[in-house]
Amino acid sequence: MKKLALPKPYLIFLGDTRNILDAKTALGLVDWCRDDCLAQISMPGCKVDLNLPEMNPSQAAAAGAKSIVIGIAPTGGQIKPEWRELLKEALSSGLHLISGLHTDLEDDETLREAGRTGNSKLINLRKAPDCKLVASGKNRTGKRLLTVGTDCCVGKKYTALSIYKAMRELKLKTTFRATGQTGILISGEGIPIDAVVSDFVSGAAESLSPENDHDHWDIIEGQGSLFHPAYSAVTLGLIHGSQPDAMILCHSATRTEIDEYPGFCIPPIPECISKYEESAALTNPKSRVVGISINSSELDSASRTEYLMKLNALTKLPCFDPINDNLTPFLETLRSY
């Protein structure tokens, strides 16, 4: 099974971006792997600043950068012609080029040629990895925590990264396992699980979190939702391959329907918990939802507190907002697992 492995540290390419929302990837990298972000490079007119040193490709390469990462996603998700000269220069300087855009880098002759000159790789995060491993269903040593969701975009990656960070601070043995593009950029490796052929999804998930010390925790980034009419298959395959000992249910406090799927109601939280536990039982009968992570960005402070208290009373589970709450008390409960 081929995991993507990305050469770090990064030079982050910001292009001529004027809208900070287009720079979500770049901002995520600085938030979660600041130490891997050596420098930024922007073009005239760029309005986004990551507060990293500004370097050109040769300066960055001389300073030890291994890759240039496209940290922005303009509408349409294509590489803009006016970026090409600079990206070519980066490749010729020996930096690898990492992109999660829709453009297939190999289709761009200029970039392909420049890559050859600099002996640099063109790394496309959207490309389906060559994963042809059928899941075995066999249990393996080590502990696994998977974030699962009531919908897409409810904080599964953010929650997994927050837990991983807090566990490291507590000196627990842990590894973050990335399953999506931004997660892979942050961690430097992983498998874009939704790009794997459906027959091999569970096999890919098994290989992503291999056997480990009995007290080691893999914190696995979840994908999709069992309640999503388009992506439920990805979610189920990831659950069955991950064999999670613990799951964290992620939910956006104000969401009642699947985003962009009007009429598809999110079930009540206790029902979501049962469905995830029933599904996970196939490969790990002891799998339990052990906490609920709430994206409460649309609530004020008083409403947030009330919401979390009510949810805790309803489910008897630790309920937290990973942006605002200290996760240490919750993580202490995982020590006994």
Add this chain to the structure above:
Amino acid sequence: MKKLALPKPYLIFLGDTRNILDAKTALGLVDWCRDDCLAQISMPGCKVDLNLPEMNPSQAAAAGAKSIVIGIAPTGGQIKPEWRELLKEALSSGLHLISGLHTDLEDDETLREAGRTGNSKLINLRKAPDCKLVASGKNRTGKRLLTVGTDCCVGKKYTALSIYKAMRELKLKTTFRATGQTGILISGEGIPIDAVVSDFVSGAAESLSPENDHDHWDIIEGQGSLFHPAYSAVTLGLIHGSQPDAMILCHSATRTEIDEYPGFCIPPIPECISKYEESAALTNPKSRVVGISINSSELDSASRTEYLMKLNALTKLPCFDPINDNLTPFLETLRSY
């Protein structure tokens, strides 16, 4: 969404096969689409006979054949070097070459070249189709029946084809929708659903059974099983995209565990029924298991009758063995749907 569409009628290639088990594909074609099988071609030493006229490629092409189909699967699943001359001749005669073997036809220079000469296509049934459609979850007109299973290889394809055939005899409006290689060869079109990237599995299933007359039945070939630790994702995606009005649960009478997955017990049949209905409810809350199809090949006639009667008493559903039983009474119940 690109469905595979296969040029018929077929010349069936039997090679030098001595073992009838290696000729399962060829036998399935003769069983289910006899009218599309124009002729057979065998090599010295071949011990399998489909009782079709023996023709060489030019004779077959002259008689109207459009494709040569590799109807055999030797151990290892590769194209044998000694077949190459004959396959080349077929391609040069203008026949398309259809294969479900592991060999990537395009990798074989001789065949690629011969295809160009004859203006013939090399069609690989294992190749992932270019399916990049995200499921909408929207209901569509027409009725759909999906075969689902307690495991792989329990008769989902056979059951779907039997129902389709019986429905046609009753002059009901119906289409068989193939999701696997042999099914696609029989029907002449379809989508190998387990080769679709996981993000698009439900979308592929939606496009495979598009809207239709309100009294038209798509009979959709099921794949995998919800209880299979490796293939559950394929099954769930196919269910959510198919939005079946009716499901037939297929089971092998003597099987208690998932084949080749010791320790993975098949749940009791009533529990299997509930799990399938609960899963299907996401995109079609009225979806029901309406019958149980039993592969009883390992039971004698008396045991078979007893088994089916007990199962009927337990589930209150029509229970049948599609090889031995007349499906007409069961299909009459579908008229009222």
